[in-house]
Every structure is written in C-alpha cells, then in structure tokens.
Amino acid sequence: MVTQKMNIMVCGGTGCKSSNSELIVTELRRELQENGLADEVQVVQTGCFGFCEKGPVVKILPDNTFYVTVTPEDAHEIIAEHIIKGRKVHRLLFKDPVTEEYINDSKGMNFYKKQLRIALRNCGFINPENIDEAIARDGYAALAKCLTEYTPAEVVDIIKKSGLRGRGGGGFPTGLKWEITAKVKADQKYVICNADEGDPGAFMDRSILEGDPHSVIEAMAINGYCTGSNKGLVYIRAEYPLAIERLKIAINQAHESGLLGKDILGTGFDFDIELRYGAGAFVCGEETALIHSMEGKRGEPTFKPPFPSEEGYLGKPSNVNNVETYANISPIILKGSDWFSSIGTEKSKGTKVFALAGNVNNVGLVEVPMGTTLREVIFEIGGGIRNGKKFKAVQTGGPSGGCLTVKHLDLPIDYDNLIASGSMMGSGGMIVVDEDTCMVSLAKFYLDFTVEESCGKCSPCRIGNKRMSEILETITKGKGTPEDLDRLRNLGEVIKDTSLCGLGQTSPNPVLSTMANFMNEYEAHVIDHKCPAGKCRDLMTYRIEAENCVGCTACARVCPVSAISGERKEVHTIDTSICIKCGACMEKCKFNAVFVS
Amino acid sequence: MSSIQIELHENQVKELVEVCRSFNNDPIELINVLHKAQGIFGYLPAEVQEIVSRELNVPVAKVYGVVTFYSFFTMLPKGQNPISICLGTACYVRGAEKVLDEFKKKLKIAVGETTPDGKFSLNCLRCVGACGLAPVVMVGDRTFGRVSPDGVQQILDEYV
C-alpha cells in the first residue's frame, strides 16, 4: 500500500522522552519490521516540537499528520492504519480546543508555532558576512523606501503609530524618542545603538548582531534620516568579539555597496557608523553612563534631565536605542504600522525576544508576540523543567527584574503586566528555576551582581545594596532575625526611591519580589533557621539513615575532614560538629543512606 | 609613579604611541586606546597608563580612574592560560559556583590571582552568551561547556 517513501518523526525532546517516546520509537520500528517495511519507512527521533503539553507527539511525513499524546501501544495502529492503509488515526489527531475540529495537516497547525520572528527574521537564515543575502531578504529596502517615499516626519509617524517601545528595558515609546531628537535644533546629532548587553543570561542582542548585523545598520541609517543625523555610533561590549567582527564586516560591505557613506542611493543623504567598545561595566547600559563611557570617561550616570535626546554624546542631541529595537524598524517600514500594531497587546505591540535559560529543557532564543503567556514560553517552547523537576519561579528582567511564580504563569507577557507583578521586561533575560533553588540565595546572587556592578556614585546604591547583601548573607548563614527582614524591606524601598539611575532604582527588585512571593522561605531561614530548598550550606545537616547504611565505609573514606566514623559492616555516623557539609559522602553513597536536612 | 618599575619594550612603547596617534590623540578615545594598549602589553601597568595619559593629555589619575572602573581592564599580568568561569545567571543556576570552587581548590589560588608558576590565572566573568552550554568555562579563547566539578581536573590536565 506504501506508494512513496514515508518518514515517522517521533519527538525526542526531554518532555516527550520522559513520557516514553523512546519506547514508541522501538515499537514503531518493530511494527515496521514485522510488516516488512523497515526499508521503506524510517523512524527518526527529533528535537522538541515545542508542544510538550500534548506529548509525546509523532509526525508523519510527507502528509504532515500530527499525532498527539501517543503511547507505545498506539504504534501498531499507526503502522497498520496510517502507513499501510493510508487512513489517519483519528483519535490521535489534535482537536482544536476552540473549533473542536480535528486537525489533519500540521501545515494548518500554525498554532503550535508560538514564536513569531520579526527581530530575528534573518538570524539563522542568512550568512551574516554576506550583504547579498541580506539584500535578497529585503535588507535596505526599508531605508530605500524611507529615503525616496517618505519625509523624515512621516517615518517618525509610522514608528509612532506602530506602537513600538524600547526593547532595552524601560519600554519608552520609540517613535516619541525619535520625534524629540528630531525636534531639537543642533549642528550635529548622533544616532547611538546600545549594544552593551550586560544582563547575565541575556544574549539576544549578541545573536542579532552576529546573525543579522545589516538590520541594525539599516535601522540606524533610517533613524539618522528621521532625526537629521549623519553619524551613528554602536556602543558594543568588548566581550562580544564575534559580534564586533561581523558588525565591522557588515559596515564595510554596506560602505562598499554604497548603502552607507555619502549620498546614499543618490538621495543626498549621508550616513556613517563608528564602533565604540564597552569594557565591562553593566551600568553602561544606562544611557547617560553609556554616553560618558563613549566619551572616554568612567561610566557614571548623570541625573536626567537633560535627556540624551537633548544633550547627549559630546553635548549634542543623541538618540539611543537598543539593538533589538533597531531590528524591528525595517519590517515596520515595509509592512506598515498597522501590521505591527496588530501583533501584541493593547499597550505592548509586536514581539519580544527572550533568552530562555536556567533549569528549562530548551534553552535558547525565542521570539514571541507580546501577550504570550509565561506558561507558553516555558512549557511549550521551553519544553518544561529539566529532569522532571517542579517549576518554582521565573526571573525576568535580569538583575533589575523580579521573580514570578506559578500564579503568574498565565500572565500575558507585556511591559505593564510584568511591572504590575513586581518584575520587568528588562532586556529579555528569562531564567527559569526549579524547586531545588533557594530563593533567598537567588536574590542574593542578583544583588551581589548589582553590588559588583554599582558605579558607586550615589550613596543608596553604593552602600545600601552592600548592606542588603550583607543582611542576606547573614540570613543564608542561619544567623538572620525577623528584624533583618524589616531592614531588608525598608532598605529595598529606600534604594528604589532614592537611587540616581535605573540600576539602583531597580536593584532591590529581586529581593523585594522574592520577599513578596516567597516570604515563607525567608521566614524559614530567619525563624526556623532552615533552608527549604536545602541549598544554604550553613543551614544543612547531613545524617546517615541507619536503615539504609550497610557499613561499606565509602563515605568515611571520602570525607575530607574525617567527620564520619563507624566499623565496617556497621552503621556509620556523621559528627555534625566536624562536618563541613561538602556533600561528598552523599555523592559517594550507593545505598541512599546519606540524607541532608 | 615617577620611578619606572618595569621596563617596557621600546617597540611596544612605539606601537602604543602610534595607536594614540591613530586616534588623533583625542581624549574621548581613551577607552579605545586602553583596549589596544591591553592588546599590546597584555595588561595595563602604571607605566603604560602614564604614556596614555601623556599622549592623550588626560590626567593620569583620570586614566587610572577609568582603568579601575571597567572590569575588562587589568593591571595584573594574566597567567599563560587565563581561566574564566562564567557566573552569568544561567551558569549560576546550573552549578557554576561549584565548578569555581573546584578550580580554586585545585589551583590553590583565589579569584583574580595567578598560580606561582604563572601557568594559570583565575577569573570570573558575566555571561559569555553561551547559556545553552551552562556552566561554561573559558581557558584562553577556548570554551568548555557543560563543565562539572569532576571535569575540572580533566581541563587542567590539557594544559600541563
């Protein structure tokens, strides 16, 4: 009955694997073997389909049939019915929850493609070191359209109407920013691209610059046209050598092609781009600090106003946008503001790129329309939590953001919802943590980052964050008191309220948001002197469960401080006064006799 | 600072002076110049900062102020094999701290130090953007992904 070569693809993503997808592969192959089809039909395991909720999933090619919640027992029916008789197994098809219809062809199943790539449209498609490939995919078409069809004011208007907001963190309306810079009169203005992506765990800007540098160059030129500037500057982290290299190549090629430089496309518009390097200071993501750094100074922020759009680089009006913001510009110009504003939520339009990382299966870069829920991102695209652990929290917005919990999973992601829940969009880092993570320690991790990265200019950030970190240290050492929690909260609120720049104004967020959502953990640390996640070393005690111990002496031998004693074949004990809680005994024990509490 | 403590190679000094000139001796290019200078000398000793100060006409205190502000700049020579442990969030939640502890234990040095034989130096950095491989360790330009404490010795062995 087989008329053409068929392929059966079985999801081998971690989620599906844990629900026996490997056994499905075995069963399918056995069925094929038995039917003498082993040579005709191949069964292959694939990466995650991102539909883990309905896993395991199986897809049949070439007819794109998509089966969900497949069990090993279904293998027989799939082979017998679908492969041999060409009849789809109806009951395994996905039923659209809205229309209640069975979906026959996954081509019509775009709903499982949660992601929509606008900013990342060319990443992973084109060779970033070849401008031809960019041009073939509409590179510089938007610039050409602006220069030949629109006045600068019209372009600003398109951006304004699109509803695009700054992707670097604050979410300031991009069009408005452009308009302000455009309106200031000056002999020289600058277009600045903030590529100082410093959030630990965020790498979308790097990926865009490495994968599609022309999208940024083109957008900067468009910005220059709108604001009356002929000079662009990219402030990029020195830690990103590949991005720097690709950007340089792209700028050169754009120059050679006449898409940068003098008299672009014969329109009389000149535009040039220079690179400036960061040198490892997170605070330089703040625009005034970034500008000081570009001027060769310490990257200390200054009070706004004046805003850079009025008084920026070298005292001249400067429009600062981040990489991802720029990457959205060309599609908006080409497809129109209505198209863009049709994507997303009421106040947050378009898509957002997230760097999904942490204890999630599919670590990677995802771009989803605003309004997608955290659940969709973490469980459907991200493939759920690693090692079958339970989801505990997701940290968004990097060190400036906060931790969201199970109750926020169905929250549509946009600027305002995140802020209302005590976190923020930030640059788009999204770190998922599982049940084994101690939230107090996690808060301390973020705060220590701020302590290290604070520029030291204003007292609340310089001293206050240090004090908060010290209090958290005391708590994780088991020496905290309930009063420490009051101190933490007051410090957090005052630091937010009084700090000079965005870094200090958001630095207490990880602490305050974990205090809001995981107060029980803080209380466990300061009242019971226990760490519920079992992560705070000073709060742990190791003991050997007599029932499981066979007296193999392995633990005693591995203990670096000889805290374990016991005769061979007799139950061993740990002297907790000597134990340094290194956990070596626990790792060594083959009989699960060592417990920690 | 008026007494030169280390001898700078004359060619390197010339190269640095040329770098400054290539940036028109413009003070706003200080950070770019320091990047190049660190490229030439491997680090930024006081003597190098004095040359930069003089060439760009920026007070040497200000040059030092900039050098100490940015974590990328160092006034200490690095080991032959500089080891950097990524402590970005993704690496942190996947156990980078334990890997760091193991390196400290094995090399018997603290973060920011170099082993007495000059072979290894140990540093932390924030997110190299290879979060998919967490925890990540870099030795020179080489990246090691999914490093566990058990794998530390294996990495070191490659360089002995």
Place this chain on the structure above:
Amino acid sequence: MTKVKTLADLKKLREDLQEKIRLRESGEHPESLVQVKVAMATCGIASGAKDVMTFFMEELEKRGIDAVVTQTGCMGYCYAEPTVEITLPGQSPLVFGFVNSRKADEIIEKYIKKGELVDGIIPVTYQSINDNQKEG
C-alpha cells in the same frame, strides 16, 4: 561588490539575488546544489561549530558531493548546538541538532546521499515574517 547607486539599482540587485536563491532552492537549475548552513554564533562556535563546518566542507568535497557550505547566525536552539541546516534540492530545509563529526558523517551518508532521515532533527517551531514572503 556591486555598487548600489539608486533605488532602481537596489531593486534590481534584490530581484537578481532572489532569483538566484530561488533557482538554487527549487532545484530547477541543472547544477542544483546541496546547501549546508552551520549556525556560527558564539554559542555554536563554543560548542564546536567550526569543526563541524570544516568537516562538511572537506568531506563533501572528498565524497564528490556538489554542495555549498555557509555559515549563518544563531537559529535559537542553543540547547542543541551545534546546529546545522541542510537543504536538499527541491526540498524544504531540515535542521539537525547536536551535530559533531560523527553525526555529520551520518547526515552526509544517509540524508544527503540517500535522502533518509536521521535522528536529531529539530522541528522548526516558529514563523518568520520572511517565510511567506512573495515576490512583489
């Protein structure tokens, strides 16, 4: 490099380039090629994408397969690096994850030579605004 002097130049250039790519992708051209794209962003390179790319270039030549091996940026599947996208003439592209030289060898022998699928395909889970782009 072609100098683009006017809007017309840019449009012409784009059309030429798109046509070239269309021919290559649809395999209508007699010299239809196998296309191999290796994701060479920082995370890809860190997990060995350079070696994989070299392997493909050398081996495809050795084994007499007409192919273009190019690099591209991050495909977003950082967990599965190195990732490689293979486009056989006339077929839609397939992405393979966790590619090392052994996997690459398998891909060449099975998929490129015989069109048989191998384990490790990464389903594309997104739409791009450029996917359904029509000439116009």
Place this chain on the structure above:
Amino acid sequence: MDKINLTIDNKPVQVDSGTSILKAAEQVGIKIPTLCYLHLEDLNIENKPGGCRICVVEVQGRRNLAPSCATVCMEGMVVRTNTVRVMNARRTVMELILSDHPSDCLVCAKSGKCDLQKTAQDLGIREVHYKGEQSHYKEDRSPSIIRDMDKCILCRRCEMMCNEFQTVGALSGVNRGFDAVVAPAFEQDLVKSTCTFCGQCVAVCPTGALTEVDHTDNIIRALANPKKTVIVQTAPAVRAALGEEFGMEPGTLVTGKLVTALKQLGFDYVFDTDFAADLTIMEEGTELLTRLTSYLNGNKEVPLPILTSCCPAWVNFFEEYYPEMEDIPSTARSPQQMFGAIAKTYFANKIGVDRKELVVTSIMPCLAKKFECQREEFKTDGNPDVDFSLSTRELAALIKQSNIDFLSLPDSDFDAPMGESTGAAVIFGTTGGVIEAAVRTAYEVYTGKPLQKIDFEELRGMEGIRHATIDFNGLPINIGIAHGLGNARKLLDSIKAGTCNFHAIEIMACPGGCIGGGGQPLHHGQSSVIMARQRAIYQEDANKPIRKSHENPYITKLYEEFLGKPLSEKSHHLLHTHYFNRSKVKVVIPKSKS
C-alpha cells in the same frame, strides 16, 4: 526671564526658569539638607553630582524621589520636602552613609565643623540600624595635606575642585561600587602625584577625610624651649578671616587682636609677612621694569609677560605642567620665604642669635606654604628659612588650646623692624592685589611721577580672568589677572600659543586669592564669606598711612643696611629662586612624525 510658579510644602513660590527646587525652597525659608552639593555662587564653582541623595524631595506625579539640588522647577510642580516617605528615605540614606564612616567624631580634626556631623544631628540620627563592612584605606600624609579616605563620603567636591577648577588632575574617582573612592593615580600618595598642595580639596571637604598637617604641637614645643628665639609672621589674608573661627562676622578685621594673641602665646617677635610683601614688590617690580625696558630697547629675546611667583601652589603648578616656560615667572621668592631669608640673616644677626636657634614660623591662609618651606632650596645647611607654617585654622586651634579668649583681647601693634608694612602689602591677600601693589610702585619708579590715584579699581574683582591696560605716562601696560589654576592654565596656553599681549600677569591658585586659601576658616559653600574677606582687605589698605611699597621706611632701611639695591647680588642670593622641572611623567617617548 520666564517665571515659574510652584508650591513647596504648600507654600507658593515664584522663581526664574532654570532654578532648582533647592534654591526655590530657600526663597520660602525651607532649608533642605545637602551634602555633596556645593555652589560658590560668586566664583562660578558648582558641584552637583546628585550623588549623596540627602536632598531628595517628593515631587507629585514622579515615581521616585527627586534630588532637589539637580531637579529644575517646572510650572505647577507640587513639592513636599518633609513627608514621612521623604524623611524616612533621607534618614535611611544618612544612616547608610554613617554605616560606612568611622564614628570617632570626638577626636576628628573636623569635629564641630563637619557638614556630615551637622547634617546627621539635624536629621536626628540617634542610631545606625544598618551595620556592615566599612571601607579602609591607608592614611596618606603629604607635607601639607592628610588624606583619611575612611571618612570619604564620595561627595566628589575635592575631585571637582582639583580637576575642573584647578585643572591639576591629581584626584579622580577610582574603582567602583562599594570600593569607589577619590584618590591620586594608582592610589599612591599625594606627594607622588601632580598635586600642587593648593588645599582647595581640603577647603571643600565636608568631612574629616581631607585635613591639613597639624604643626601646632611643634610650635608649642618651640615656644616652651628657652634656648629658642621664636618669631612669627602673619600673612595678610589671615587677619581678614581669623575672627570667623571665633564666631565673628566674615570680613571682620582682627589685626590688633591677632597680634595680641600671638604675643600672649609667647612668640618673641610678632612680625608681619606684609613687610616681606613690600620687599617682594621692590624685587619683582624692579624685575618687571628691567625686562620691560630691555624689551622696549629692542631686545625681543626678553621673556614677557612676567608672571608673579608669590603663590607656592602656582609655582608647583607650572613646574609640573609648564616646565619649559620656567624663564617666564619672576624669580622672586614668595613673601613667606623672603621673610624667612631676611629673618635668618639680617634679623638674626641684628639680635645676635644663631640661625639654628631662631625658629621662624608663619601663619598662612595656605597649605602649599607648608610644602614650600620644606623645599631644599630654601634651606641653609639643612636649616630651613621658615621652620613651620601654620594655617589660619591651626592658629585658631592654638589660641583656643592656650585658654586665650580671643574676642576680649585688646589690640596691639606688630614689632619692628619686620612688622611695618604698607597698604600695597595688605592687598597681596586678594586676587588682583599683588599686581596692583606692583603697579603702584612700578608706575612711580618708571615715570618718576607720583600717582594721582592709588586705587586701581580696574584690577579688582572676582572674575576668574581679568585684564586691564594701565597708562604708564603714554606707555600702555597690559595686565592680566587669573585666580584658580584652571584660569591660569588658559593664560599660559595663550602665552604658549603666542596669542597673548600681556606685559605682566598675576596668578593666584585659590578662588579669590589667599582670602579663599586652603588654610582659611571653612566657608561651607558660602562665597559671600570670601567676598566679605576681600572687602576687609581693601578696607585695611585704605586705612594704612603708607600705601606704596617703595615708601615703606623699613624696606628702605633694609636696602641701605643690608641688601644694597633691588636685584643686587645679595638680593639674588636671598630673595630669588630658580625653578625645577617637576613633571611627573618622565617616560621617554620616541617622537616620530607620523
């Protein structure tokens, strides 16, 4: 100018556009506390980093509290300066600052005059709820200044003075975060830096982080030693400021009380630096005329303009930054050193005391004088011409320690012969004074005619750079004046560039000249204090019976008895000096043309 209406604590207030909330609040009697903010209005010196966050206020409609020093008033703004939120934030920030500050107020040199201490008191801080690691730095002692950075609160005022006003660039913010501090390059000691010891960092430091080296103890010991003859000279600016230390109004002249106090302290002779100032005019004025005459006679090699050299911080500055121009400044020593040289030769001889048994002390408004008197070239066989230099502040402390009730002291006169001086010498204490004194003498010497009007108003003022042309009987003499080393730098650069047509230039390092010196009573950011001192100086000048240096009878006598004439060989030996290349960066850089 546009007017802006707003309310602060429910009080309506109208201000010019561009006014800060802080200044607007002052108008309606609301004093918002500040720490890092500094504004010397008449001198155009402002420090506004917005870093301490003590002056935060609540602005309706804003998410965060706003620093009142840096926030500009807007129409319709509603500002609250004393809500619970503001007060809690302000106190918490103060507690944080105190948590990283030693609490050794009782033995701190700044105690009682410390802005931090006062603000903490005003805020009613009784307990610091936040404790933790404190910053620790090595104490740095230079000949003039002590840096105890444990007490630094990062207001950055010193850094601003050193870089923006003085353009000395000895200090910079270094490190970051909790480790941030203001320090010289490589966190080395000041002596190894480009520091000129002008002391302006000390003058603006709100805490005990920057103080002067205290020599009062040396003085007390010398006075108690029966073998020693101890003499003292007091600089002109001291008498116009010392009273402030005892609660007197700024600008009160206390010359008579000052002399009485010094006598009561046990100094054997109480002399006046003004005497040496008159001597300076004789030497420097003659040097100017000599150079000028030679130039007018066709010798174009003569270095012009001539620059004054009375200010030791200024001398340090050009030795550091303009060593190649060392032939331009006058070779005349400063009055302090001229005094010391004459005291230890002419006067020692006169009273029959060996120079080693003669202790010459000086009371100076200046901290660079402490450095100057230790210079090797001002020593004979290791014995310095001036042994100890005290600041105005130290003298006040010494008077207090010695149980002298300064306010009730009667007036006395300086001792002869080195206590006699003219009005020309008095005005050495203010910017424009040295050159006015020189003009008074040079005019009469050059023209041979008496001056019609002694007061040269055109040379006076508080502008950073001033210039005037004085008619020397048909010969126009172009005079330049700069105070503040940043302003001096501008003039020097114009000389270097050849765009300068001055014949003579007066330079003083401190704002307003010596009256604003680094050793003066602290002005706490009030430039009106410095203005008042200037008025006092000109008042003292006007009150003097003799107002031209060359008319000082004791100076005439000194030349007759000892020196011969100005620029004589003896003068050269005792009253003139030479300069050194002190440039700190000495790396030899190959200078190939690219």
